[in-house]
Amino acid sequence: MQGNLRDVSLTQVLNIINLSRKTGTLVLYEAKKTGQMEKVNAEQERERIEAGAERAHIVFKEGKLVHARIGEQDGNLVTVLNKSGKLTDGQAKIIRERTKNVNDKAIALKLIGANYVTQKDIINSIQQYTMDIVYNMSSWKQEPFRFQDNVMPTVERIMVPIDLKNVIIELSRREEMLTELNNFLPDLDRPLKFPPDLKQKFQGVHLSVEEWRVVSYVDPKNTIRQIAKASNMSDVEIRRVVYGLVQAGLVQVVEPAAGSALQNSSGRRARPRPKSSNVQADVVNRLISKIKSM
Amino acid sequence: MQTVKMVITGPYSSGKTEFISSISEIDVVKTEREVTTKAEREVKDQTTVAMDFGRITVDDDLVLYLFGTPGQRRFDFMWEILAEGMLGFVVMVDSAKPETFREAKSILETFRAYAPTPYVVAANKQDHPDAWQTDDMRVALRIDEDVKLLPCVAKDKESVKNVLLELLYSILEEMES
Numbered sequence: 001m002q003g004n005l006r007d008v009s010l011t012q013v014l015n016i017i018n019l020s021r022k023t024g025t026l027v028l029y030e031a032k033k034t035g036q037m038e039k040v041n042a043e044q045e046r047e048r049i050e051a052g053a054e055r056a057h058i059v060f061k062e063g064k065l066v067h068a069r070i071g072e073q074d075g076n077l078v079t080v081l082n083k084s085g086k087l088t089d090g091q092a093k094i095i096r097e098r099t100k101n102v103n104d105k106a107i108a109l110k111l112i113g114a115n116y117v118t119q120k121d122i123i124n125s126i127q128q129y130t131m132d133i134v135y136n137m138s139s140w141k142q143e144p145f146r147f148q149d150n151v152m153p154t155v156e157r158i159m160v161p162i163d164l165k166n167v168i169i170e171l172s173r174r175e176e177m178l179t180e181l182n183n184f185l186p187d188l189d190r191p192l193k194f195p196p197d198l199k200q201k202f203q204g205v206h207l208s209v210e211e212w213r214v215v216s217y218v219d220p221k222n223t224i225r226q227i228a229k230a231s232n233m234s235d236v237e238i239r240r241v242v243y244g245l246v247q248a249g250l251v252q253v254v255e256p257a258a259g260s261a262l263q264n265s266s267g268r269r270a271r272p273r274p275k276s277s278n279v280q281a282d283v284v285n286r287l288i289s290k291i292k293s294m
Numbered sequence: 295m296q297t298v299k300m301v302i303t304g305p306y307s308s309g310k311t312e313f314i315s316s317i318s319e320i321d322v323v324k325t326e327r328e329v330t331t332k333a334e335r336e337v338k339d340q341t342t343v344a345m346d347f348g349r350i351t352v353d354d355d356l357v358l359y360l361f362g363t364p365g366q367r368r369f370d371f372m373w374e375i376l377a378e379g380m381l382g383f384v385v386m387v388d389s390a391k392p393e394t395f396r397e398a399k400s401i402l403e404t405f406r407a408y409a410p411t412p413y414v415v416a417a418n419k420q421d422h423p424d425a426w427q428t429d430d431m432r433v434a435l436r437i438d439e440d441v442k443l444l445p446c447v448a449k450d451k452e453s454v455k456n457v458l459l460e461l462l463y464s465i466l467e468e469m470e471s
């Protein structure tokens with residue numbers, strides 16, 4: 001899996017990794033402008049962007065976020081605990097000097113043994129550090145990326161699995177993506193529905209008040225516009241909330257039935273729908289044998 | 295004699311012409327050359343309504359036509375004409391070009407709105423080193439579980455046959471339901 005965040009947003013990438021329970025490293029590169037144009041489709045061109053230096057690494061294990069590293073920061077345990085305020089700058093400095101060439105796990109055991117920190121402090125700090133790195137990427141919009149299957153960090157790090165669903169929701173909250181939102185939900189006159197395995201999906205998910213409100217109105221009879229009105233949200237707000245919920249797989253937008261709403265929503269003139277063919281099964285069977293024999 | 299048709303659609307350069315060429319018994323009428331300069335494009339747009347066209351003769355009284363849709367959206371009006379009476383359609387997607395996924399989805403939705411016929415999505419260029427896996431494409435393109443998303447290499451006749459057969463099976467299934 002490779003591409004550019006211009007075309008596939010980070011939330012979408014995380015969603016894919018979550019759903020297919022991938023293990024490996026997502027590498028994001030600096031966006032290097034080439035000055036050359038490339039075709040987007042038959043009519044549009046845009047500047048081609050190349051992958052520059054590696055900018056960040058996000059590591060996943062079976063679809064869970066386990067590690068993130070950005071730029072020159074190496075994300076070792078002492079730095080992480082220092083950043084979360086569990087170790088002062090002075091403490092961090094001394095520990096770093098004493099633990100050169102000691103791996104993070106051994107350092108963790110020593111720190112817990114010496115009552116500097118608790119195991120819970122360590123877990124929380126690592127989780128927060130990792131998530132912050134990912135959240136700070138919400139403004140990244142044109143970085144090339146590549147997912148390297150089964151590639152894990154070479155340096156030993158303590159990996160605390162983080163459920164991606166919450167990360168995806170939070171990331172969508174932070175992302176400023178009005179255009180994306182409009183593309184995603186051009187039509188507010190569609191209802192929302194729940195996915196089939198609802199109970200499982202909602203397990204361990206923390207929703208905001210707005211999200212709960214929207215979720216509580218999900219019903220084939222309520223369009224998104226009606227839900228927005230009922231819960232006092234602007235078009236932008238409702239789009240953002242619905243986007244996050246859909247990306248996390250918690251609700252689905254009901255697609256218009258073939259031949260119905262779409263023509264109107266995309267500004268096409270409504271015309272009588274072409275008739276579908278009414279050929280016989282016999283014709284289809286003859287086509288099948290012919291193609292098989294080719 | 296009865297003629298039936300299928301439409302092969304998808305974004306620019308997704309492999310529609312290649313797909314039709316691999317299976318058509320006549321040389322595909324290739325109307326859509328690579329256009330390089332803007333001037334050439336303008337001239338070309340005025341002179342040609344680009345459309346690929348292939349044929350498979352089944353027997354004395356049955357012929358299947360394959361129509362590739364023109365890439366330029368300004369020829370959308372052609373799509374509707376092509377869609378009229380089609381047995382089904384194939385949406386080609388270049389698996390190595392995620393920048394075209396949105397366009398592919400939009401084309402899919404447009405065709406779905408034209409006619410309620412069965413369709414399949416062909417994840418083309420699976421031989422490309424950067425090709426996305428079909429499962430990942432399903433998520434990125436938001437394709438329902440019950441829609442077939444098939445790996446495809448349009449240069450390979452067997453692969454093209456497989457896509458057409460899967461579409462025909464879906465058509466048959468719908469007739470029987």
Ligand SMILES: Nc1nc2c(ncn2[C@@H]2O[C@H](COP(=O)(O)OP(=O)(O)O)[C@@H](O)[C@H]2O)c(=O)[nH]1
Nearest residue numbers: 306307308309310311312418419446447448449
């Ligand atoms: N590697 C690879 N290249 C392909 C495949 N199908 C088409 N291509 C190439 O992709 C380019 C665009 O294909 P074309 O059929 O003209 O696309 P169209 O614009 O959809 O008709 C051409 O250079 C083809 O040779 C495929 O399955 N694998």
Ligand SMILES: [Mg+2]
Nearest residue numbers: 310311326346
């Ligand atoms: Mg072509």
